[in-house]
Amino acid sequence: MVPVKTTNTPTERPPYLTYGLIAINIIVFLWETTLPPAALRAAFYNLALVPCELTRNFFTIETVFDLVRSMFMHGDWLHLGGNMLFLWIFGSNIEDYYGRRTFLMMYLLGGTVAALAQSVIAAQLCVPMVGASGAISAVLGSYLILFPGVKVRVGFVLLRFFYQSILLPVWLVLGYWFLLQIVNGAFTMGVDTLGEGGVAFFAHVGGFVFGALFAFVYTLFNPAPRVQAG
Numbered sequence: 001m002v003p004v005k006t007t008n009t010p011t012e013r014p015p016y017l018t019y020g021l022i023a024i025n026i027i028v029f030l031w032e033t034t035l036p037p038a039a040l041r042a043a044f045y046n047l048a049l050v051p052c053e054l055t056r057n058f059f060t061i062e063t064v065f066d067l068v069r070s071m072f073m074h075g076d077w078l079h080l081g082g083n084m085l086f087l088w089i090f091g092s093n094i095e096d097y098y099g100r101r102t103f104l105m106m107y108l109l110g111g112t113v114a115a116l117a118q119s120v121i122a123a124q125l126c127v128p129m130v131g132a133s134g135a136i137s138a139v140l141g142s143y144l145i146l147f148p149g150v151k152v153r154v155g156f157v158l159l160r161f162f163y164q165s166i167l168l169p170v171w172l173v174l175g176y177w178f179l180l181q182i183v184n185g186a187f188t189m190g191v192d193t194l195g196e197g198g199v200a201f202f203a204h205v206g207g208f209v210f211g212a213l214f215a216f217v218y219t220l221f222n223p224a225p226r227v228q229a230g
Contacts, residue, residue: 001154003089003173004165008150015092017100021107022084025132028072029080044128048073051119052126071111073130083132089152090143091136097146097225098218106214110138110207117206121185129200134207137181141211144174146225181205 032040048070049063057063074080095103114134143150152173155165185201 001156001173001176003086004153004155005089006093006147006150006152006170007167008093008147011092011096013096015095017103018087018091018095021091021132022087025072025074025080025084029074029077032073044073044130048128048130049115049119050126050128051122052124054116054119055123067112067115068108070115070128070130071108071132071135074132075130079131083136087132087136087139090139093147093225094139094142098142102218106138106142106211107135110141110210110214111135113210114138114200114203114207118200118203121202122200129203131200134200134203137204137207138211138214140174140177141208141213142215143211144171145212145215146219178205178208181208 032043035043047066049066054063074083091103094106098106111132111134114137115129118129118134148171150170151167152170153165153167154173181201181204184199185205188201
């Protein structure tokens with residue numbers, strides 16, 4: 001099940017920050033492709049967050065840089081493409097509602113909380129953790145709270161050749177995605193899922209919960225967003 005677009009795509013302002021985040025991620029990945037395998041591996045270890053090192057250097061300046069840099073590095077084209085697709089589809093409305101500064105703060109804090117959540121679960125792993133998925137999970141969590149009535153057009157690929165798209169409620173699409181992260185994370189407890197390009201499921205869970213809580217608290221002091229269904 002792959003999301004294609006939402007019925008809430010119009011925004012009052014162009015989502016330049018969302019476009020900028022996508023562009024930065026792509027540029028960083030293109031830089032990664034210029035590195036030989038050994039240099040790329042060294043770059044991941046030197047520039048990205050490594051869970052086992054976090055316990056030794058907690059909340060140092062270098063740790064902060066590692067957390068931020070990790071959000072803009074990806075392991076391969078599929079990793080990058082999937083993350084940018086979700087950011088493209090769901091990020092514009094969240095940026096439009098929060099405003100650029102609040103959106104950026106939520107995005108970076110969400111990515112930080114996501115990385116810390118995975119590091120707590122996998123504190124013994126000395127494998128770099130890269131990807132924007134934790135921060136984007138925070139965007140998804142916010143979207144579920146702010147736009148629960150929106151529908152998402154999703155695509156299904158059957159028998160490798162047949163493509164079908166249907167409209168589903170966003171609570172079903174994102175709720176199903178969130179449940180998958182919890183189930184998959186539970187099955188990988190105590191297993192090195194990151195060593196061979198695996199998925200940091202608890203980063204997704206942590207980011208999603210943070211984004212949902214952030215949206216809930218924000219709406220206590222601000223008007224609810226207007227939904228532009230199409």
